[in-house]
Amino acid sequence: MASQPDNMSRRAFLRGSATLIPTVGLAGGISLTAQADEPAPNLSEYQPVFFGEDEWSFLLAACDRLIPGEHAGSGPGALDTNVPIFLDRQMDSPYGHAERWYMEGPFDLDGSPDLGFQYPYSPREVYQKGIAMTQQYCRQEHGKRFEQLDGDTQDAVLKGLEANDINFASLGERQMQASDFFSHLLENTKEGYLSDPIHGGNKHMAAWKMVGFPGARASYRDWVDQHDVEYPLGPVSLNGERG
Amino acid sequence: MTARYLIPLLAGSTLLSSMPAFADTDDIVKRGAYLARAGDCVACHSSPQGKPFAGGLGIESPFGTIYSTNITPDKENGIGSYTEEQFAAALREGKRADGANLYPAMPYPSYANLTDEDVHALYAYFMQGVEPVASQPPKTSLGFPFNQRWGISAWNWLFADAEPFTPQASHDELTERGRYLVEGLGHCGSCHTPRGIAQQEKALGGDSEAYLAGANLNGWWAPSLRAGDGDGQGIESWDTQAIVDYLETGRNVHATVGGEMTSVIAHSTSYLSERDLMGIAQYLKSLPANPTSDDAASTEAREQSTDETAAHLTAAKNLSKGERLYIDNCAACHFNAGEGADRVFPQLDGNSLTNAENPAGLIHTMLAGARPPATSKIPAQLPMPGFSWRLSDEEIASLATFVRGAWSNDAGPVTAEQVAEVRDSLGDTPLSRAPDPNGSLNHEDGGQ
Numbered sequence: 001m002a003s004q005p006d007n008m009s010r011r012a013f014l015r016g017s018a019t020l021i022p023t024v025g026l027a028g029g030i031s032l033t034a035q036a037d038e039p040a041p042n043l044s045e046y047q048p049v050f051f052g053e054d055e056w057s058f059l060l061a062a063c064d065r066l067i068p069g070e071h072a073g074s075g076p077g078a079l080d081t082n083v084p085i086f087l088d089r090q091m092d093s094p095y096g097h098a099e100r101w102y103m104e105g106p107f108d109l110d111g112s113p114d115l116g117f118q119y120p121y122s123p124r125e126v127y128q129k130g131i132a133m134t135q136q137y138c139r140q141e142h143g144k145r146f147e148q149l150d151g152d153t154q155d156a157v158l159k160g161l162e163a164n165d166i167n168f169a170s171l172g173e174r175q176m177q178a179s180d181f182f183s184h185l186l187e188n189t190k191e192g193y194l195s196d197p198i199h200g201g202n203k204h205m206a207a208w209k210m211v212g213f214p215g216a217r218a219s220y221r222d223w224v225d226q227h228d229v230e231y232p233l234g235p236v237s238l239n240g241e242r243g
Numbered sequence: 244m245t246a247r248y249l250i251p252l253l254a255g256s257t258l259l260s261s262m263p264a265f266a267d268t269d270d271i272v273k274r275g276a277y278l279a280r281a282g283d284c285v286a287c288h289s290s291p292q293g294k295p296f297a298g299g300l301g302i303e304s305p306f307g308t309i310y311s312t313n314i315t316p317d318k319e320n321g322i323g324s325y326t327e328e329q330f331a332a333a334l335r336e337g338k339r340a341d342g343a344n345l346y347p348a349m350p351y352p353s354y355a356n357l358t359d360e361d362v363h364a365l366y367a368y369f370m371q372g373v374e375p376v377a378s379q380p381p382k383t384s385l386g387f388p389f390n391q392r393w394g395i396s397a398w399n400w401l402f403a404d405a406e407p408f409t410p411q412a413s414h415d416e417l418t419e420r421g422r423y424l425v426e427g428l429g430h431c432g433s434c435h436t437p438r439g440i441a442q443q444e445k446a447l448g449g450d451s452e453a454y455l456a457g458a459n460l461n462g463w464w465a466p467s468l469r470a471g472d473g474d475g476q477g478i479e480s481w482d483t484q485a486i487v488d489y490l491e492t493g494r495n496v497h498a499t500v501g502g503e504m505t506s507v508i509a510h511s512t513s514y515l516s517e518r519d520l521m522g523i524a525q526y527l528k529s530l531p532a533n534p535t536s537d538d539a540a541s542t543e544a545r546e547q548s549t550d551e552t553a554a555h556l557t558a559a560k561n562l563s564k565g566e567r568l569y570i571d572n573c574a575a576c577h578f579n580a581g582e583g584a585d586r587v588f589p590q591l592d593g594n595s596l597t598n599a600e601n602p603a604g605l606i607h608t609m610l611a612g613a614r615p616p617a618t619s620k621i622p623a624q625l626p627m628p629g630f631s632w633r634l635s636d637e638e639i640a641s642l643a644t645f646v647r648g649a650w651s652n653d654a655g656p657v658t659a660e661q662v663a664e665v666r667d668s669l670g671d672t673p674l675s676r677a678p679d680p681n682g683s684l685n686h687e688d689g690g691q
Contacts, residue, residue: 198678198680199680216569218575219574222557226557240634240638242571
């Protein structure tokens with residue numbers, strides 16, 4: 001993925017920091033890879049609950065650009081770890097419905113970022129409208145859907161969203177900017193990658209294993225005074241899966 | 244015989260035949276209420292949704308379900324028409340007012356030691372301090388031959404002797420007070436003394452080695468209460484203050500209560516005075532411990548095993564499945580040395596439930612969790628969560644097997660089949676529900 005200097009350097013950074021955090025390794029030789037009660041679904045067989053077929057194709061392609069996977073030779077990616085499943089499930093949660101958010105106006109598109117989101121949409125609507133606008137832009141600009149573009153072009157589109165170079169207002173969406181959508185997509189993708197597998201992403205704790213995070217063990221008292229000793233245990237998830 | 248009852252009647256009443264014509268002082272009624280707590284009458288004589296003392300609790304026995312009776316002073320449904328003499332006969336001899344025998348689910352062989360003064364106070368409380376409830380609990384109907392209540396007379400003749408309490412000269416006064424409560428109202432032996440072939444407690448007093456030596460109770464091990472010096476497991480390692488703390492709050496520096504004893508502490512022992520509890524503790528400490536087996540490890544060897552397990556878990560290398568499961572699920576509270584934390588997390592090293600021959604109580608606690616009682620001295624109920632949603636039968640078996648052999652523990656392994664059996668018997672386990680990823684935390688979170 002020579003076309004992905006940013007992602008590669010971020011990955012390298014995560015890897016680098018993993019040497020500061022005790023690294024994961026089952027030096028003991030006993031295989032403790034666990035049987036989860038309900039094995040994580042295969043992404044290819046998953047039927048999205050919220051996203052439509054076209055939206056789903058966009059998400060698969062976009063997530064793969066944000067955190068490229070094994071196929072890029074750089075460790076587990078968003079698709080390897082079921083991040084799109086995490087996103088789909090979040091859309092059906094209180095979060096997706098913005099159930100507890102203040103959703104009344106006024107909304108000021110030019111308001112300071114300190115003032116929080118300035119659009120009347122729940123995350124469900126942010127994704128629906130954001131994906132629709134992005135697809136409309138790709139058709140206008142490239143004559144193709146986002147997922148049909150090559151990797152470099154997809155990255156250019158995502159960067160255009162991030163920088164508001166793609167103007168949602170000119171495409172007909174006047175209440176939300178492209179960067180609003182992009183920040184949701186990027187933030188939620190990272191969350192799905194790094195959060196506990198109970199939420200649908202981070203399949204088999206692959207992201208935790210990569211960064212050396214031991215998961216939901218909550219018990220490190222005995223390591224406070226063990227200096228310069230590699231932490232030998234793989235992670236454990238909320239559901240008790242052991243890695 | 245009758246003289247025993249006459250004295251309090253004459254002292255407190257003007258008419259022997261009318262009831263309750265005498266006016267007992269509030270103090271006597273209060274004393275009766277205290278004694279009723281000591282006897283934990285309410286535990287059996289109330290159903291979960293029912294009014295106190297109105298009966299109706301189904302008590303499983305090997306002979307069938309025995310329903311407890313209404314012992315409120317309601318004249319039709321309760322014991323409101325009992326004379327004090329009839330009340331005393333029910334308590335001490337298991338005789339109903341009509342002369343029929345009570346089933347020995349009622350611990351009258353223990354209550355037989357009650358002094359006249361205490362029977363009188365209890366009578367005063369049940370007649371004047373308890374709200375009458377006009378409801379009839381289900382009738383007990385056991386199959387033949389156990390529906391033949393007359394047969395119990397033979398059982399009584401064999402196993403129950405209504406001996407009033409006589410202090411032993413060899414004990415000090417407080418220890419004797421403890422013995423009176425333990426052997427009598429406390430009826431500790433009902434659960435903690437092994438039963439014989441006729442379901443009788445093998446001993447009713449501390450002069451026998453079988454008394455309070457530990458027994459299986461519906462699959463749980465009700466541990467030995469013989470607290471004298473022994474192999475150092477369970478209560479044998481507790482001092483008198485630890486016993487007092489446990490009875491008063493369900494927690495001490497070693498253990499936290501679980502199983503049936505939770506309700507005993509909640510409804511009975513937590514209401515007793517510290518002096519009475521100290522008497523109980525002293526009496527239990529006076530009982531020589533169960534004989535140790537010949538191959539029991541020395542204190543030094545036990546300490547060494549404890550250190551070895553702790554060091555192995557701390558290094559966290561070459562772990563068995565059970566050891567890894569302990570680190571992932573248990574060690575945050577019970578710690579690598581299995582020592583727990585004073586009054587908060589029970590110690591697993593040397594714990595009587597962990598080491599019980601029958602592991603059902605341990606398995607039950609692992610699957611369903613446990614919630615200590617709220618007592619006036621420690622109202623907080625920091626519960627242990629259950630792990631039935633998180634660990635499979637095989638995993639619980641590996642974990643239990645490890646814990647029973649870890650540190651100085653020396654109990655046998657546990658199979659997945661044993662775990663499956665306990666799991667099947669569990670009803671709703673509110674402490675063991677899988678977390679809902681979209682539950683309240685997510686709500687409170689409010690988004691990104």
